[in-house]
Amino acid sequence: MNANKPLNVIAIDDNGLILTQLRLLLSQSYDIHFSGFNNGPDALIHIKDNAADLIFLDLNMPQMDGIEVLRHLSDLNISASIVLLSGEDNTIIKMAKNLAHLRNLNVITGIDKPVTASQIKQLMESLFSLSHRQASSLQPHSFHVDELQHAIKDKQMCLYLQPKVSLSTEEFVGAEFLIRWNHPDFGTLSPYYFIDLIEHSDLVHDFSIFVVNEAFEFIEQHFELLQDLAFNINLSVKNLEDLQLPERLADLANSYNVPPSMIVFEVTESLLIENLTQSLDVLLRLRLKGFSLAIDDFGTGYSSIKQLSQIPFCELKLDRCFIHDCAIDSDKQAIIEATVALAQKLNLKVVAEGIEQQQDLAFLNNYKIDYGQGYLFALPLEKVQFLKTLEQQSDYDQRKSRGRLRG
CATH class of the missing domain: 3.20.20.450 (EAL domain)
Structure with a gap:
């Protein structure tokens, strides 16, 4: 992730209002390229051919739920930072995070709905801070x-x-x-x-x-x-x-x-x-x-x-x-x-x-x-x-x- 380039953000939520809210909250303060999808299958087709830096994923969706999407993201070896969205009990987010980590996915946090501006601000500040630390450190080298x-x-x-x-x-x-x-x-x-x-x-x-x-x-x-x-x-x-x-x-x-x-x-x-x-x-x-x-x-x-x-x-x-x-x-x-x-x-x-x-x-x-x-x-x-x-x-x-x- 490079803070000097537009951030490729993908949001997956069956509620169109949530997608609009995320796009507006992010675009007013950050340089982003936003793609929103109201179902998992369409999002996965897009992700397969387009690099993502940050993915917002709703857990409870009718056609393909967020747990299924996480499984497919793991199969695609996605390295993007993932934020889980849910109106469910906090325990569900917590267990989903644990499952994602077992699948070697980079889930950085979970956010309770409704999403607020302060949540987005805190998320993005921590994300750019982490990105800076990673960019300034040695990346894994392939040794023989x-x-x-x-x-x-x-x-x-x-x-x-x-x-x-x-x-x-x-x-x-x-x-x-x-x-x-x-x-x-x-x-x-x-x-x-x-x-x-x-x-x-x-x-x-x-x-x-x-x-x-x-x-x-x-x-x-x-x-x-x-x-x-x-x-x-x-x-x-x-x-x-x-x-x-x-x-x-x-x-x-x-x-x-x-x-x-x-x-x-x-x-x-x-x-x-x-x-x-x-x-x-x-x-x-x-x-x-x-x-x-x-x-x-x-x-x-x-x-x-x-x-x-x-x-x-x-x-x-x-x-x-x-x-x-x-x-x-x-x-x-x-x-x-x-x-x-x-x-x-x-x-x-x-x-x-x-x-x-x-x-x-x-x-x-x-x-x-x-x-x-x-x-x-x-x-x-x-x-x-x-x-x-x-x-x-x-x-x-x-x-x-x-x-x-x-x-």
Whole structure:
């Protein structure tokens, strides 16, 4: 989207007055090219041949409802920003947004009818702000497997650490190792730009071992400072196809003098259940080697309670999508409450990911959640910065302890 060019807006609503209202509200303040349709099929024919920047979509229409239109938009791989319109209960908009996100559609908000000028103003201001931020940032680049092989061999890949804190004390209890690519042309890249290519190539096993090597080496070098912490390392589900993985990881831990009890291997829930039998074989033997296991992004997949109880996890990580705004979202609160109760019944520690707001932290503390991660506590840190931050906490803890002794 370019704020210097007319915005291609498409509105789909069976009420002609709504279409006219949208056109007038938008055109009086913004440079737009507006196309309105009173039914889904006609709109989809137009969208197929004409690029759209912004789509307004009514959910309740007689010929083809908005949910059906979303399905067809997904089939067309539409990247336009989508605004849902509805006179229905807010729950309907919310559920439709969730469905759209599952279909990889960019639904940015929902608006209750009748549409007002202030709603449009707020929408457009946020839309142009987002567009500006996206335009000024690096866009995804298509890399080749050979480039990634070179990056691993040349140690362009480096580890950052996302601190994990005790929610009761807000003190560091460990960290999650995260990978970054120090690209010679593009600067520091997050996994967003390369992890899918690794996951779908033969590199996945070598890459995971590289990460474990780097993590274990870091722990060994700073063992005196780090020995009381636990460190999470992500494994690909494809790694669980390697029946020798438990022995390989145990041998690595031994070679770096890293106690397996310091390590928590994470596996993403949404991918785990595809080959449960073989995964369970490897996961059980990792536990026998002394490593701990965490189920990552819990709530985004389809694990049953039975499956969760069959796998020897020690830790359950609540996905950030349930944490953001949980203080004001009753649906998220219900999910968190039920998940924490389940985890406690199964004797699992609970980690809340993506904590960014004080009000969300206050809500989470009502449920005796064990640990948290998120920008509210710390950004992902380079290894040197993590050590400095940890030393500062250690100095503070020692001063506090001496103060208690003197008291």
